[in-house]
Amino acid sequence: MLKMLREANPGLQRRFSPESAFHFADFSDGQLEELLHRTAAAAGLKWSSRKVRKAALGLLIRERIQPNFGNAGSVNSLLGRVKSAVAARGDAREIILADLGLDENAAGGSAKTEALLAEVEAEMSELFKAEHLRAHFNDLAARLTTLEKDGELDASRPADKVGSYVFVGNPGTGKTTVAKVLAKWLRAKGVLVSDVVGEESALNLQGEYLGQTKEKVNKLMASARGGLVFIDEAYNLGGSRGMRASLYAQEAVDQLTYCMTEDSHKGRTIVVLAGYEREMNDMLASANPGFRSRFKQRIAMPDWDAADVVEYLRRRCNKKGIVLADAAQRVLLGGLDDVRKRPGWANARDAEWLFDELTGTRL
Secondary structure (H helix, E strand, O other): OHHHHHHOOHHHHHHOOHHHOOOOOOOOHHHHHHHHHHHHHHOOOEEOOHHHHHHHHHHHHHHHHOOOOOOHHHHHHHHHHHHHHHHHOOOOOEEOHHHHOEOOOOOOOEOOHHHHHHHHHHHHHHOOOOHHHHHHHHHHHHHHHHHHHOOOOOOOOOOOOOOEEEEEOOOOOOHHHHHHHHHHHHHHOOOOOOOOEEEEEHHHHOOOOOOHHHHHHHHHHHHOOOOEEEEEOHHHHHOOOOHHHHHHHHHHHHHHHHHHHOOOOOOOOEEEEEEOHHHHHHHHHHOOHHHHOOEEEEEEOOOOOHHHHHHHHHHHHHHOOOOOOHHHHHHHHHHHHHHOOOOOOOOHHHHHHHHHHHHHHOO
């Protein structure tokens, strides 16, 4: 509405002053719960337990994190689905977890959780050198379980106790791929309400004039509200390429800091900064403390040694029904030890290129 008024003719804007607008706030948790209770009663339904009603409220709170939450409309939509589920059970009049699409045997957890985790597991099985990621997931899962038992997890800001991430690693170590797997895992664990990943490089976030950077950052954050924002080559936020670039880099950092503390994103959207380790450390050291303190998690992506590359090639060949002979593996091990020391080595990218070369030249 504000955008429309700004872009309309001045006469219209004078007659509808934004300063005089009525603001209709979203319903609070208590108001949503009361509306759930009244709407169910009006339909002749009752909750089988307080736990079930709280589970329904939890679904609405998580939905509210995403854009365009419908408030009373969302309550009506949820109860509409519930009424259909109850009717399908015959003469039942009590709402149970299954009517909400939740698993009766999962303490209120989503019936889709196991399927989502299975999907993540399948994707991780395709990753090479992913032991560090699996260990991170195991540690974080244990911590989330403890926090939930202690009542420390806020359903309206589920990501608050996790925080945002810094990924460090050289080219081809899987930073972008891991970000997408991480988003799915966090969604399955209830930390995020969406596994959408908004992706951009730090240089592309910086505009050509002051003010444009702010717009780009806002657009990126809005594209993944309730999900994950991935900023590659984030060391460029350090602004070490001259005065003009530094101004735009600082504008990007300031706006990112603002967005991450804004109500619509705080504890709801996770930001991942990715780049080379030394450059990332330098950038974060020079950034303001408010920005730096929001990145509580760090994942380091290991380089591939010669044995890793040969093992990757062997697996890729096996999938194609091709035999990578022992003698060929020995030749590759010797050559890769030298190649990896050269500038520009890109780990998985070069390993994949080598696979194409090998399979394309075989007799």
